[in-house]
Amino acid sequence: MPVPAKPATSTTSAPPVSPFDAVAALWRDAALPAATLARLDLPGEGAVLPSSFAVATAAQTSLGAATLAAATLGALRTPGAAPVRASVERLDAAAETTCRFSIDQRVPPLWDPVSGLYPCGGSEAPDFVRIHANFAHHRDGALRLLGLPTGVATTREAVARALRGWRAIDFEDAAAAAGLVVAAARAFDDWDSHPQGLAVAALPTVSIERIGDAPPCALPAAGPPTRPLHGLRVLDLTRILAGPVAGRTLAACGADVLLLNAPSLPNIDAIADTSRGKRSAHLDLRTEAGRDTMRTLVRGAHVLQQGYRPGALEALGFGPEALARLRPGIVCVSLSAYGHTGPWAGRRGFDSLVQTATGFNVAEAQAAGEAAPKAMPVQIVDFASGWLMAFGALAALHRQATEGGSWHVRVSLAGTGRWLRGLGRVEDGLTVPARSFEDRMLESDSGFGRLAGIRCAPRFDGQAPGPMRPSMPPGTHAPDWSGFDDTAGGA
Numbered sequence: 090m091p092v093p094a095k096p097a098t099s100t101t102s103a104p105p106v107s108p109f110d111a112v113a114a115l116w117r118d119a120a121l122p123a124a125t126l127a128r129l130d131l132p133g134e135g136a137v138l139p140s141s142f143a144v145a146t147a148a149q150t151s152l153g154a155a156t157l158a159a160a161t162l163g164a165l166r167t168p169g170a171a172p173v174r175a176s177v178e179r180l181d182a183a184a185e186t187t188c189r190f191s192i193d194q195r196v197p198p199l200w201d202p203v204s205g206l207y208p209c210g211g212s213e214a215p216d217f218v219r220i221h222a223n224f225a226h227h228r229d230g231a232l233r234l235l236g237l238p239t240g241v242a243t244t245r246e247a248v249a250r251a252l253r254g255w256r257a258i259d260f261e262d263a264a265a266a267a268g269l270v271v272a273a274a275r276a277f278d279d280w281d282s283h284p285q286g287l288a289v290a291a292l293p294t295v296s297i298e299r300i301g302d303a304p305p306c307a308l309p310a311a312g313p314p315t316r317p318l319h320g321l322r323v324l325d326l327t328r329i330l331a332g333p334v335a336g337r338t339l340a341a342c343g344a345d346v347l348l349l350n351a352p353s354l355p356n357i358d359a360i361a362d363t364s365r366g367k368r369s370a371h372l373d374l375r376t377e378a379g380r381d382t383m384r385t386l387v388r389g390a391h392v393l394q395q396g397y398r399p400g401a402l403e404a405l406g407f408g409p410e411a412l413a414r415l416r417p418g419i420v421c422v423s424l425s426a427y428g429h430t431g432p433w434a435g436r437r438g439f440d441s442l443v444q445t446a447t448g449f450n451v452a453e454a455q456a457a458g459e460a461a462p463k464a465m466p467v468q469i470v471d472f473a474s475g476w477l478m479a480f481g482a483l484a485a486l487h488r489q490a491t492e493g494g495s496w497h498v499r500v501s502l503a504g505t506g507r508w509l510r511g512l513g514r515v516e517d518g519l520t521v522p523a524r525s526f527e528d529r530m531l532e533s534d535s536g537f538g539r540l541a542g543i544r545c546a547p548r549f550d551g552q553a554p555g556p557m558r559p560s561m562p563p564g565t566h567a568p569d570w571s572g573f574d575d576t577a578g579g580a
Contacts, residue, residue: 105143105513108179111150112157115477119297119484121161128172129157133179136521138186141456142449143512144469148182150512151476151505152338156547158483159342163317165490166308173314173549181546184526186467188330190362193538197358202241203228206274206445206462207249209257217274217462218257219445220248223357230269234260261446270437274462277448277510286447288431289501294508295481297488300409301495303417306391308490315549316343321486322570324349324386325367327396328356329439330468331502332424333363334475335394339482340366341545341554345573347386350563351375361537365545366557370568374405382568383407387416389570392482394422398437399429413495420485420496422478428501440471443502449509457519466523474505536561 108131116126131153137145153175160175188199203222210216222228229239235251237243252260257273264271280286312319318339325336325348333348340346346367350356351374373379387393393412395402402408409421423429426438441464444450449470450462457463481498489496531544540560547554566572 105515106146106511108146108150108153111146111512112154115150115154115295115480116157118293119295119481121158121484121487125157125161125164128160128174129153130174130176131179132176135179136515136518137180137183137524138466139519139521139523140465141453141514141518142465142469142509143515144186144465144467145179145183146512147469147473147509148186148476149177149179151473151480152182152185152546153177155338155476155479155483156342156549158480158487159317159339159547160549162483162487162490163311163314165487166311166317170314173317174551176548176551177546178548180526181529181544184524184529184543185546186469186472187526187543188359188362188468189526189530190359190540190542192358192361192535192540194541201228202245203231203243203248204441205245206450206464207252208461209252209255209260216257217445218252218255218260219272219274219442219450221270221439221442224355226355227270230267231264231271234263234267234269265436268437270439270442272438272442272446274445274450275448276451280447285427285431285433285503288434289428289503289507292428292430292499292501292504294500294504295477295484296497296499297481297485298497298499299494300421300497301413301417303413303489303493303495305490305493306418308391312343313555315552315554317549318342318344318483321345321392322390323347323482324390324393326402327394327424328354329396330359330363330471331440331474332394332396332478333360334472335422335478335482337363337366338476338479338545338547339392341557342547343554345570347566347568347570348563349386349568352564356563360563361535361540361560362542364560365533365535365540365542367560368558368566368572369561369563370566371564372568374407380406384415386568386570387412387419390416390419391486392420392422394424394478394482396424399423399425399434409497418489418493418495420482420489420498422482422498422500424474424478425499425501427503429499438502440468440502443470443506447503447506449506453519456514469509470502470506473509474500474502477505533557533559535559536565
């Protein structure tokens with residue numbers, strides 16, 4: 090669709106929401122004690138990254154909510170102890186969203202060459218489509234749909250030529266029917282009137298639902314104030330970015346996070362960065378032995394988070410209700426691309442595609458006075474969704490400890506995008522210079538090589554949580570709860 094150009098300084102939206110007010114709204118919706126909001130500090134102000142959207146506010150708010158929830162749960166486990174203050178500095182939160190990391194001083198490419206935005210439908214009035222091709226099977230599926238040779242030899246130019254014969258919406262529909270990951274560019278008004286946009290609008294940003302009866306479960310002994318989640322066990326069945334960021338944040342705050350990968354599934358380079366703080370095991374749920382191991386792991390877990398398509402784990406016998414029967418009191422966290430209701434509930438998606446499909450790329454282009462849709466500078470939908478998942482998990486654990494019950498937390502990328510829109514727009518935000526955040530990089534040994542990545546932002550009484558377990562490749566550890574200890578701060 091052609092994008093009408095507007096002056097670069099023009100944005101139309103409600104006034105910006107303050108970070109503290111945004112956290113307070115999440116806190117209230119999660120039914121957490123209002124008095125604990127006084128223990129949160131959110132230093133820093135202003136635009137940090139070049140965008141007309143409140144990207145820095147979204148990062149600081151979502152991570153701030155998760156950090157305060159960690160401190161609040163830690164206080165619940167240590168009655169009589171002095172309250173711990175939680176803080177997230179604005180620049181630190183924004184830095185985490187940049188996906189900046191290196192392995193042995195090599196910076197892996199973030200995108201496959203075929204990934205990205207393409208005009209469709211001819212040269213006079215093109216509309217646009219975005220292809221996500223970071224996994225080879227997604228790339229090759231898109232190439233086959235276009236009638237092109239599969240593999241790395243097919244160029245972007247060939248893809249662009251092939252797409253001239255398609256309307257974006259038709260290619261999006263054909264790709265979805267083939268189980269691929271593609272999105273047509275829409276304006277906000279188009280998305281808001283779309284059946285899936287309407288379905289997302291009816292859902293809370295973070296859904297926290299009681300799904301079973303259980304008495305309050307005894308939590309393990311608390312650790313030091315800077316590691317408020319010490320001893321809490323989290324099964325991490327997520328992939329790519331949002332879910333892994335949630336698990337990494339819980340691990341940074343002291344949780345025992347066990348990342349489970351199917352040995353048959355591919356991974357991307359970013360797993361080296363998002364696996365910091367976790368143990369990493371292989372488990373094949375297609376086998377009875379794998380399902381038996383999974384049942385044992387679930388019985389010892391406090392939280393299970395998963396990012397597979399709605400219904401995928403249910404088909405294997407590990408849906409939220411089944412998990413609640415297996416381990417009463419568990420907190421299940423589910424991530425989806427477009428929400429769990431509506432015609433797109435089962436559709437695959439990633440941050441870049443959700444930005445395109447739901448209107449952000451068109452709106453950013455309008456603010457910049459550009460014709461082609463424009464991506465936001467970071468994968469903020471992924472990172473904010475990950476931190477909202479962590480927040481929801483901890484809020485549900487707090488309610489479990491005080492009310493009992495088993496709980497199901499649901500977050501979607503599209504829902505997080507709608508929440509981001511509600512934070513307002515940033516006048517002249519696109520004039521903000523890009524930052525390297527070099528001063529926020531930390532190096533550590535890992536099973537992938539010498540890993541340099543952005544330091545984790547949560548602070549407790551002004552202190553960082555402490556060293557994290559080294560990032561290790563999938564399958565390094567056994568799929569069990571042994572081996573977690575506090576040596577070297579959990580390393």
